[in-house]
Amino acid sequence: MNANPKIPAFVILIACIAVPALLVIMWMGDAQKELLAAPDSTSDVAVASMSDDEYCSPELKRVLRRVAGACGLLAGAGRGCQPSDAKTVAQMNGEDFNALFGPMKKRTHIIQFDADETELDDGARAAAEAAWGDQGGASFFFVVSRASPDGQRKHNLELSKSRAEAVMNYITSRDKELQKQIGLLYLGEDYAQLSEEFCEWNRSRSSDECNQKEINRSAFVAWIDCAI
Amino acid sequence: MASNFELDDDTGEHTLPPLRPQGRPWLWATAAAGLGGALFAGVSTHDFITHLDRQSHSIHCSLVPGAGASLGESGCRTVLMSPYSSLFRTELWGGLPISLLAFAVFAYLVYRALATSLQPRLIKRDTGYLWLATALPLLMSVLYGIISTQTIGALCEVCLGIYISSGLGFLFAAMAHRGAEPTTGMSSPWPLWGRWFAEGVGCVALLAIIYVTFSPENPNDKKSCGVLAKAEDPSKILLASKHDRGTSAIMVLDPLCPACRGFDRRLEASGLGEQLDMDYMLFPLDAKCNWMLSESLHPGACAVSEAMLCAPDRAEQVLSWAFANQEDLLQIARESEAKVRRQITKKFPHVKGCLGSNKVKSKLRNSLRWGVANALPVLTPQLFVGDKRICDEDTDLGLEFTLTAMLKEAKGL
Numbered sequence: 001m002n003a004n005p006k007i008p009a010f011v012i013l014i015a016c017i018a019v020p021a022l023l024v025i026m027w028m029g030d031a032q033k034e035l036l037a038a039p040d041s042t043s044d045v046a047v048a049s050m051s052d053d054e055y056c057s058p059e060l061k062r063v064l065r066r067v068a069g070a071c072g073l074l075a076g077a078g079r080g081c082q083p084s085d086a087k088t089v090a091q092m093n094g095e096d097f098n099a100l101f102g103p104m105k106k107r108t109h110i111i112q113f114d115a116d117e118t119e120l121d122d123g124a125r126a127a128a129e130a131a132w133g134d135q136g137g138a139s140f141f142f143v144v145s146r147a148s149p150d151g152q153r154k155h156n157l158e159l160s161k162s163r164a165e166a167v168m169n170y171i172t173s174r175d176k177e178l179q180k181q182i183g184l185l186y187l188g189e190d191y192a193q194l195s196e197e198f199c200e201w202n203r204s205r206s207s208d209e210c211n212q213k214e215i216n217r218s219a220f221v222a223w224i225d226c227a228i
Numbered sequence: 229m230a231s232n233f234e235l236d237d238d239t240g241e242h243t244l245p246p247l248r249p250q251g252r253p254w255l256w257a258t259a260a261a262g263l264g265g266a267l268f269a270g271v272s273t274h275d276f277i278t279h280l281d282r283q284s285h286s287i288h289c290s291l292v293p294g295a296g297a298s299l300g301e302s303g304c305r306t307v308l309m310s311p312y313s314s315l316f317r318t319e320l321w322g323g324l325p326i327s328l329l330a331f332a333v334f335a336y337l338v339y340r341a342l343a344t345s346l347q348p349r350l351i352k353r354d355t356g357y358l359w360l361a362t363a364l365p366l367l368m369s370v371l372y373g374i375i376s377t378q379t380i381g382a383l384c385e386v387c388l389g390i391y392i393s394s395g396l397g398f399l400f401a402a403m404a405h406r407g408a409e410p411t412t413g414m415s416s417p418w419p420l421w422g423r424w425f426a427e428g429v430g431c432v433a434l435l436a437i438i439y440v441t442f443s444p445e446n447p448n449d450k451k452s453c454g455v456l457a458k459a460e461d462p463s464k465i466l467l468a469s470k471h472d473r474g475t476s477a478i479m480v481l482d483p484l485c486p487a488c489r490g491f492d493r494r495l496e497a498s499g500l501g502e503q504l505d506m507d508y509m510l511f512p513l514d515a516k517c518n519w520m521l522s523e524s525l526h527p528g529a530c531a532v533s534e535a536m537l538c539a540p541d542r543a544e545q546v547l548s549w550a551f552a553n554q555e556d557l558l559q560i561a562r563e564s565e566a567k568v569r570r571q572i573t574k575k576f577p578h579v580k581g582c583l584g585s586n587k588v589k590s591k592l593r594n595s596l597r598w599g600v601a602n603a604l605p606v607l608t609p610q611l612f613v614g615d616k617r618i619c620d621e622d623t624d625l626g627l628e629f630t631l632t633a634m635l636k637e638a639k640g641l
Contacts, residue, residue, distance in 0.1 A: 009343035016339035017431045020331050021438050023270065027277040028442035034281035035444045046606040048511075048599040051519045133586040135593055137519030137600075178590075225519075 049227065051137030055103035056226035064100075064140075064226055094192035101144075101222065105201055107134055108222040110194075111167060112205045115150065115217060118162040120170055127204035131221040132171050138223035141182045143167045145220070148213040149189040157188035167219045194218070251350040251407030257400040258358065259341035265365060265393030266334035267293040272327035272386050275308060280322055280444045282621030289385050291392075296385065301486055304384035309490060309624045311497045312375050317628035320443060324436060326372070330390060332435040333365055336428045337397060344404075353417040355405040357424055362401040365394035379497075452616035452634065458601040459615050463594040466507040467536060467543045475638045477504040480599070480610035482512045483533060483550040484526040484558055488609040491623055492551065495611075500631050504613070508543065510536060510595045511608055516565060517592055520606050528561025528568040530592065531583070535572045537591045538582035546576060614638045 101108060109131040111124045120128065132141065145164035147156035164184040172178045187193075199210035208214075271288050278285045289304035290296025298305075307313060314323030340361060344354045369391040376383055411417070456478070466478065481488040495501040512529030515521040532550045536543040550557060561568045573580050582588050604610065611618045613634040622630035 008346045009339075012342050012346075013339045013427060013431075016335045016342075017332070017434060020266070020270065020335050020435055024273065024277070024328065024331075024435060024438055025442055027274055028280070028439070028444065031277050031280040032442075032444040034278075034283065035446055038281055038283050046520065048520055048596070048602075048604045048606055050597075050600055129586060133589055135590070136517075137593075137596070 049137075050139050051225040052227040053103070053225035061226055064224060097192040098194060098198075101220070104222050104224070107131070107225075108220060109202045110198060110204065110215065111163075111219045111221060112203055112208075112214065113163055113217045113219075115148070116159065117217075118159065118166045120166055121204070123204040124167075125170060127202070128167055128170055128221060131223070135223050136225065138225045139181070139227065140224045141171075141221070142185065142224055143182060143219050143221050144185045144187065144192075146187050146193065146216045146218055147189050148216045149193070150213070153189060157186065157190070160186040160188045163219050167221060189216070194220075251355065251404045252345055254400050254404035254407060255341050255345035255350070255355070255358075258362065258397055258404055259338050259345070261393050261397035261400055262334045262337035262341055262362075264293075265390055265397060266331060266338060268386050268389035268393060269327045269330035269334055272304075272308070272390070273325055273331050275304075275386075276313065276322070276325040276327060276625075279308075279625055282446065282619075282626065291385050291389050293386075293389065302384070303382035304386055306382035306490065307376055307380055307384040307387060309494065310380045310382075311494060311628065312372070312380060314625075317498075317625075318632040319629070320440065321446070321629045322625040323628070324439060327390075328435055328439055329432055330365065330368070332432040333428070334393070336431040337361060337365070339431075340424065340428075341401070341404075350404070350408045351411045351414075352405060352408045353411040353414060353420070355401065355408040356411075357417070357421050359398070359401040359405045360421075361424075361428065362394070362398040365390070366398040369394040380493075451619070452613075453619035454603075454617040456602050456612055456615040456617075458598075461598065463591070463598070465537070465591060465595040465598055466509055467540050469506040469508065469544065472505070475504055475635055476507070476614060478507045478509055478612040480509045480511045480604060480608055480612075482514075482526050482529045482608040483510070483536065483547055484529040484554055484561075485513060485608045486554060489551040489554055491609040491611075491627075494624065494627055495631075498628050498631070500628060500635065503635055508536075508547070509598060510592065511599055511604070511610075512592075513606075513608060517589065518596055520596075526558060528557050528565055531561070531565060531569045531572060532557070533592055533595070534583050534588045535576060535579045537588050537595070538579040539576075542576070542578065546572075549575060 109127040111120065111127050113119070113124070114121075135141070143164045145160040145167070147160045147163070149156070161184075164186045168179065168182050168184060171182065194212070194215045196210070196212050196215065198215050203210065203215075203218075205214075271293050275285070275287045284299065286297040286299045287302060287305045287308055288294060288297050289302040311317060313327070314325045317323035337358075340358050344350070344358055347354060372387065373391055376387060459478075479492075481492070510533040512518055512533045513521060513525040514527055514529035515524040516527070517530035517533070532546065536546045539546075557568055557571070560571065569583055573583060605620075607620070609623065610620075611623065611631075613631065616634060616638075618627075618630055618634060
């Protein structure tokens with residue numbers, strides 16, 4: 001047998017190493033092309049942001065911004081709104097003002113008080129906790145308090161103010177820093193009185209009967225899901 | 229001493245004795261096993277190289293070479309993304325893949341088996357070398373099998389194909405050696421073995437040089453992807469880890485995110501985590517608490533995050549437990565989040581009374597709001613070295629390369 005093993009061995013060696021070498025060169029070339037053509041990795045990724053719900057139309061935001069500014073929710077503003085202030089900044093009638101809160105029905109809690117009282121009962125405290133705990137990505141917590149049209153208007157204004165502050169004090173009793181997120185709006189008996197329709201909303205006294213007077217002895221609390 | 233050569237009756241020249249046929253088929257079988265190993269190693273090398281474009285790609289994960297490509301989590305993906313899949317990772321983006329070296333070794337074994345089978349005589353000198361050569365991939369297979377199961381905790385089918393090919397190659401080479409003629413009347417085999425070994429080293433070196441030479445270049449390598457706009461933490465939402473290592477870092481994570489677990493393990497295995505003063509920022513991708521999502525990617529992550537925030541000094545314990553039981557917790561949470569909360573309370577009684585409270589929910593919200601303040605992308609994991617964010621494409625294969633560069637920059641080197 002005259003086979004010369006050196007020639008086939010050399011050929012086999014070249015063939016065996018050339019195949020992987022060429023494959024690697026080809027794959028590397030493809031990777032280089034893909035790398036240069038690749039888009040920015042985060043270009044299609046959402047960026048973290050506060051909630052901005054569907055109901056936050058530009059018009060609603062404009063109104064909220066005015067109200068929030070006057071009520072101390074925006075930087076540099078004072079805290080607490082007089083009813084006249086609210087009416088002015090909202091630039092709408094009471095019915096339209098209440099309609100603003102319509103889409104927030106599920107998140108809103110109406111904390112009810114006894115006549116001429118500002119103390120939170122167990123149900124009121126539970127409602128305040130529930131409302132506060134449901135912040136999600138909302139930036140501002142609104143407390144809109146009212147009084148029923150019994151007695152003096154001035155007294156009712158003070159009464160609604162005390163009710164709003166009672167809610168805020170309860171929520172911020174563990175952390176004063178939370179005040180920076182809470183806006184108070186006390187309306188007395190003058191402006192945006194609630195209709196009996198609101199008896200159907202989340203009330204702290206849901207098992208009790210409800211009429212228009214009772215629903216207005218209240219503080220209306222909710223996180224607002226609009227980036228203003 | 230008996231001669232291996234016989235005198236030809238006609239010519240009077242020395243001729244070779246007839247071949248012993250039983251060894252040759254085993255050589256072909258050895259070549260076939262080498263070819264199988266080369267196929268599996270080639271598939272793995274191809275998968276590795278496709279990821280050099282810094283994008284996500286499917287990875288083959290099957291005992292049938294080239295089959296079972298999948299984009300999802302798999303043992304093959306875990307192993308490929310692990311620091312054990314390549315060498316020189318701090319010098320080269322992704323490093324030099326082990327599978328490439330295996331590719332070269334198997335190609336070389338195919339060559340040696342075929343070359344030996346083409347020899348006019350099958351002698352133990354030649355088959356002995358081949359047998360010895362096949363021991364190398366076998367030893368590496370045993371070593372990587374142990375690393376894969378004991379350290380990485382995952383088994384990849386393509387690797388298994390390589391292990392099986394290695395084992396068969398060794399076995400067939402042994403059988404070929406058994407069937408070969410004894411080596412008699414010849415000088416020492418070492419010079420020839422040395423030459424053959426040099427050929428093998430040359431094959432491996434050639435492929436490695438080609439890989440490094442043609443390695444894709446990215447003009448954005450070593451650069452960061454964004455900075456923290458408001459790194460301050462007035463609400464104390466960042467969970468601190470050890471703080472005596474030098475360079476401050478923040479990892480944005482979701483305790484039930486598989487990618488976060490993988491990243492955490494890669495970081496630990498790389499050893500570079502030892503140089504970081506790591507803080508954790510919780511960013512659960514669970515719509516239960518994260519308003520930025522319309523549906524939960526990792527249900528139950530809010531509950532685990534709350535547990536971590538309840539006792540910051542024991543947060544790492546909770547995180548380790550969550551990582552270890554991630555699949556189970558996600559499964560349970562899909563049925564009922566309350567069950568996850570019960571499991572957490574059972575495992576960590578100290579969170580009772582805190583878990584689910586408004587206070588801890590508020591803290592978790594503040595954590596998410598920190599993400600808003602810093603305009604973080606809604607994804608996990610993210611790593612900030614100092615205030616610079618490591619690019620997402622550099623958090624797996626390119627982690628060591630990029631992180632080493634960022635650490636040097638942070639240290640002013």
